[in-house]
Amino acid sequence: MVTLQRKGIPDLVTIHITGGRIIDPSQEIDQIGDLWISRGHILPAGGASDDAEVVIDATGLIVCPGLIDAHVHLREPGNEEDETIATGAASALAGGMTSVACMPNTIPALDNQAAAEFVILQAQRARKVNVYPVGAVSKGRKGEELAELGQLVAGGAVGFTDDGAPVASASLMRRALQYAKMFDRVIMQHCQVPELTVGGVMNEGFESTRLGLGGMPAAAEDIMVARDIRLAEITGGRLHIQHISTARSVELVREGKRRGVRVTAEACPHHFTLTDERLRTFDSNFKMNPPLRTWSDVEAVIGGLKDGTIEILATDHAPHAPEKKMRELDQAPFGIVGLETLVPISILGLIEPGHLTWPEMIRKLTVNPAQLLGIPKGTLQPGADADVTLIDPEVRWTIDPSKFLSKSRNTPYGGWEVRGRAHTVIVGGEVRYTLGGIVQQGSKDNSQ
Numbered sequence: 001m002v003t004l005q006r007k008g009i010p011d012l013v014t015i016h017i018t019g020g021r022i023i024d025p026s027q028e029i030d031q032i033g034d035l036w037i038s039r040g041h042i043l044p045a046g047g048a049s050d051d052a053e054v055v056i057d058a059t060g061l062i063v064c065p066g067l068i069d070a071h072v073h074l075r076e077p078g079n080e081e082d083e084t085i086a087t088g089a090a091s092a093l094a095g096g097m098t099s100v101a102c103m104p105n106t107i108p109a110l111d112n113q114a115a116a117e118f119v120i121l122q123a124q125r126a127r128k129v130n131v132y133p134v135g136a137v138s139k140g141r142k143g144e145e146l147a148e149l150g151q152l153v154a155g156g157a158v159g160f161t162d163d164g165a166p167v168a169s170a171s172l173m174r175r176a177l178q179y180a181k182m183f184d185r186v187i188m189q190h191c192q193v194p195e196l197t198v199g200g201v202m203n204e205g206f207e208s209t210r211l212g213l214g215g216m217p218a219a220a221e222d223i224m225v226a227r228d229i230r231l232a233e234i235t236g237g238r239l240h241i242q243h244i245s246t247a248r249s250v251e252l253v254r255e256g257k258r259r260g261v262r263v264t265a266e267a268c269p270h271h272f273t274l275t276d277e278r279l280r281t282f283d284s285n286f287k288m289n290p291p292l293r294t295w296s297d298v299e300a301v302i303g304g305l306k307d308g309t310i311e312i313l314a315t316d317h318a319p320h321a322p323e324k325k326m327r328e329l330d331q332a333p334f335g336i337v338g339l340e341t342l343v344p345i346s347i348l349g350l351i352e353p354g355h356l357t358w359p360e361m362i363r364k365l366t367v368n369p370a371q372l373l374g375i376p377k378g379t380l381q382p383g384a385d386a387d388v389t390l391i392d393p394e395v396r397w398t399i400d401p402s403k404f405l406s407k408s409r410n411t412p413y414g415g416w417e418v419r420g421r422a423h424t425v426i427v428g429g430e431v432r433y434t435l436g437g438i439v440q441q442g443s444k445d446n447s448q
């Protein structure tokens with residue numbers, strides 16, 4: 001329960017969170033205790049001398065560093081009918097995130113300093129979560145010429161990707177890995193050999209043959225993962241494999257790490273909870289890129305999450321307006337929303353079956369993505385920015401897409417009965433969300 005001892009919630013008050021299970025993998029903490037926040041920062045244990053203006057009884061709740069999603073699409077500019085930075089940030093907040101990294105496949109592409117600065121400005125205006133732009137690797141995401149990576153970094157870009165499309169050219173990828181090293185930034189790759197997926201709608205295999213739908217072979221991903229690990233090895237650059245989906249790719253990353261290559265990987269909830277059999281419904285909410293694979297791939301992704309080969313959980317939140325997603329399966333765009341279902345679906349897929357412990361899962365949503373993006377987040381250390389997520393791990397609820405704060409509804413999980421969700425979300429020392437909705441704060445909220 002949130003008790004306000006003053007009328008309204010003023011900015012940057014002192015907050016006392018009592019009796020929660022504090023899980024902070026950055027400090028190897030997992031214990032019942034209190035957390036104090038004042039003037040936007042975490043206080044040392046023992047807290048403030050004065051009474052707190054806001055007291056949150058966190059009995060039965062998990063208190064952890066604000067969750068970070070390293071892979072979201074916010075669609076602004078260019079496709080505001082699907083999502084805007086403000087609605088995407090609200091959706092993130094409702095899902096328990098305090099920071100997200102947004103992909104550059106906007107129209108125009110996020111490939112220059114002004115575009116990166118625009119994202120940050122819009123996020124500040126929305127005043128929901130921190131939004132970090134990821135710049136394009138190539139100008140216009142055309143895969144021909146390197147974008148101005150240095151200027152993008154100056155504009156606030158935390159990494160580079162042409163996501164939505166791979167960097168198909170090996171020589172361009174090699175140069176990107178070399179060049180980004182100068183800024184200690186990561187190249188995030190949507191791994192797919194494009195020639196092998198032309199006309200593909202779903203995973204290539206038994207199900208696609210049965211349904212008569214164009215296939216996207218697992219090898220299209222595997223080959224690109226193998227190539228790029230080798231390129232990361234010869235350049236010494238940092239490579240991040242986005243939305244890993246095949247058994248062979250997981251094995252390649254595992255082996256690359258063993259050799260000391262600077263490679264990391266992320267997995268999305270749909271790739272460890274769903275398979276290509278779902279396409280038998282011809283429902284476009286099961287159409288995403290990379291596609292849903294087979295059970296052996298799902299098991300391999302879970303294996304990679306368990307042994308640390310895959311150190312990051314991310315949503316690939318890809319909103320598409322209903323009129324687009326309702327087209328026939330081969331015409332509908334790839335992608336599903338994910339921000340508001342990340343926590344319960346990860347509990348369902350990873351915690352309930354005993355694949356990961358809570359601290360292991362929270363590590364993949366806090367300190368690990370913070371390291372990937374090079375941002376000073378993902379920790380409850382004294383002095384850190386007070387980005388904190390309280391999770392109710394037991395509350396049972398039914399996923400109802402009509403209630404999403406995202407502008408889009410394209411989820412495969414509608415109607416699923418799940419357990420666990422964000423209870424209260426604090427960003428920069430401000431309570432911005434509690435179960436039941438966005439907290440309106442003073443006159444400043446949404447007005448600047």
Ligand SMILES: NC(=O)N[C@@H](CC(=O)O)C(=O)O
Pocket residue numbers: 073105163164165190287288289290316318319333334335336
């Ligand atoms: N992941 C998806 O299925 N869709 C992404 C782009 C992409 O990666 O294809 C989108 O922007 O919609």
